Amino acid sequence: MLPLPRCVKRIRIATAGLVLGLAVSAAAEDSHVRARLVSDLETPTPGATFRVGVVLEPEPGWHVYWRNPGGAGLTTEVDLELPAGYGIGDLEWPAPVRFTQPGGIIGYGYKEPVLLAAEVRAPAHAGAALPVTAKASWLACKDVCVLGSAELAAELPLAGESGEAARSAFAGWRDRLPRPARPGEVSVSVTGGPLPVSGSAELTVWLSWAEPPGAVEVFPDPGRGLKVEDVRTRSRDTLTRIDLTANRLAGSSRPASTLPVVVVRTDGEGRRTALDLDIDLD
Amino acid sequence: MTPSILRAVFLTATTAVATIAAAAGAVVGEPAPGFTLSDSAGHEVSLGDLKGKVVVIEWLNPDCPFVQRHYREGTMKRLETAYADRGVVWLTVNSTHYMDAKASAAFAETQKIDWPILVDQDGAVGRAYGAQTTPHMFVIDGKGTVVYAGAIDDDPRGSKPASERTDYVAKALDEVLAGKPVATPETKPYGCSVKYAK
Numbered sequence: 108m109l110p111l112p113r114c115v116k117r118i119r120i121a122t123a124g125l126v127l128g129l130a131v132s133a134a135a136e137d138s139h140v141r142a143r144l145v146s147d148l149e150t151p152t153p154g155a156t157f158r159v160g161v162v163l164e165p166e167p168g169w170h171v172y173w174r175n176p177g178g179a180g181l182t183t184e185v186d187l188e189l190p191a192g193y194g195i196g197d198l199e200w201p202a203p204v205r206f207t208q209p210g211g212i213i214g215y216g217y218k219e220p221v222l223l224a225a226e227v228r229a230p231a232h233a234g235a236a237l238p239v240t241a242k243a244s245w246l247a248c249k250d251v252c253v254l255g256s257a258e259l260a261a262e263l264p265l266a267g268e269s270g271e272a273a274r275s276a277f278a279g280w281r282d283r284l285p286r287p288a289r290p291g292e293v294s295v296s297v298t299g300g301p302l303p304v305s306g307s308a309e310l311t312v313w314l315s316w317a318e319p320p321g322a323v324e325v326f327p328d329p330g331r332g333l334k335v336e337d338v339r340t341r342s343r344d345t346l347t348r349i350d351l352t353a354n355r356l357a358g359s360s361r362p363a364s365t366l367p368v369v370v371v372r373t374d375g376e377g378r379r380t381a382l383d384l385d386i387d388l389d
Numbered sequence: 390m391t392p393s394i395l396r397a398v399f400l401t402a403t404t405a406v407a408t409i410a411a412a413a414g415a416v417v418g419e420p421a422p423g424f425t426l427s428d429s430a431g432h433e434v435s436l437g438d439l440k441g442k443v444v445v446i447e448w449l450n451p452d453c454p455f456v457q458r459h460y461r462e463g464t465m466k467r468l469e470t471a472y473a474d475r476g477v478v479w480l481t482v483n484s485t486h487y488m489d490a491k492a493s494a495a496f497a498e499t500q501k502i503d504w505p506i507l508v509d510q511d512g513a514v515g516r517a518y519g520a521q522t523t524p525h526m527f528v529i530d531g532k533g534t535v536v537y538a539g540a541i542d543d544d545p546r547g548s549k550p551a552s553e554r555t556d557y558v559a560k561a562l563d564e565v566l567a568g569k570p571v572a573t574p575e576t577k578p579y580g581c582s583v584k585y586a587k
Binding site for chain 1: 516521546
């Protein structure tokens with residue numbers, strides 16, 4: 108074989124490196140968490156909607172945190188980058204679990220693998236191949252806490268086995284996301300308070316369900332100027348009672364008028380249904 | 390409409406759970422809980438002896454990445470030095486259950502910390518203050534009232550340029566020292582959970 112000119116050799120090596128680099132860095136492991144970039148995109152279609160995200164898999168015993176990490180911890184972040192023209196929606200958060208850290212410090216997050224993904228809309232002029240990068244950063248804790256991050260890249264659509272695996276990551280994903288309550292599914296009322304414009308009060312939130320809800324968990328997601336503590340949830344028949352201490356922190360520019368919560372029902376078979384509810388504070 | 394019969398069936402009392410949140414904690418606007426702790430060199434420090442002084446209390450865990458970043462960046466040192474000149478007393482409390490006085494002393498030596506690291510291994514003072522994270526910051530005015538509780542700044546990831554970051558503790562100290570009310574007296578603290586005993 109004739110020796111290749113040096114410039115051609117360099118391009119071939121660079122291209123190989125690029126291809127290998129993209130394939131290798133669709134998955135990474137850092138600080139007790141495995142991260143991999145996934146998408147359910149199969150056939151690029153102009154104007155079509157698909158999903159891109161990162162699956163985070165904590166090692167057994169470790170957890171990462173929800174959008175509201177609770178009394179301590181750090182919100183997990185996933186930043187997606189796609190070429191110009193692609194519209195990236197908000198990151199969607201599957202229903203978390205609640206854990207209690209020593210001292211009774213409440214945490215909300217994920218111990219099992221979690222897919223954090225966003226909907227993406229392709230532009231009218233979408234090409235055949237689509238380079239995507241995802242930067243994920245998290246705090247992973249067990250008895251100690253470690254910061255972790257991963258920078259992942261791939262060309263979509265993912266082909267072959269990894270493509271199949273990536274698409275299967277989305278099976279059941281939508282069911283794990285909170286959805287708005289259907290008409291008549293549950294009604295919400297609040298007693299206690301009043302909650303001052305700045306200051307705290309004990310509030311009781313009543314959820315009246317159309318059907319017995321099974322086990323009910325409540326995950327508050329207060330904005331910056333609002334503190335929510337001491338959430339106690341009990342259900343009986345079709346009624347759930349949630350006692351909590353709300354505190355509108357002084358000095359915030361716009362006192363919060365609602366408290367968003369995610370309410371999760373678990374049926375007899377262990378299936379979780381998550382609802383997005385807004386609690387009126389005034 | 391909520392069925393009032395079902396509501397009435399609910400007990401009004403709830404089971405008491407020993408949580409940090411349920412404890413009184415250090416409440417902004419109220420007297421700071423008093424305490425006496427030994428520092429890592431064995432000297433006793435009592436909050437009550439510091440009446441008349443503005444005091445900062447910083448919750449520490451050298452194993453926590455947020456604390457490690459701040460000490461790498463010199464955040465606490467810079468603040469302590471700057472405000473010591475203005476008479477502010479800086480106290481660091483280590484409520485990490487597995488760290489004794491020697492461990493805190495070793496940290497003080499490595500970091501060249503010349504202010505007291507108070508050893509709170511059983512977590513009693515942490516619980517009294519409702520310390521949830523490391524770092525978790527409290528500012529107490531000369532009358533012994535808590536005037537700030539929460540995060541050291543609004544940048545948990547340490548990703549903001551200094552010009553875009555709000556340094557809550559520095560701001561509170563400036564306001565207290567100027568005799569002004571603290572504009573942002575409470576924020577949600579960030580960091581690892583305080584490592585109390587299980």
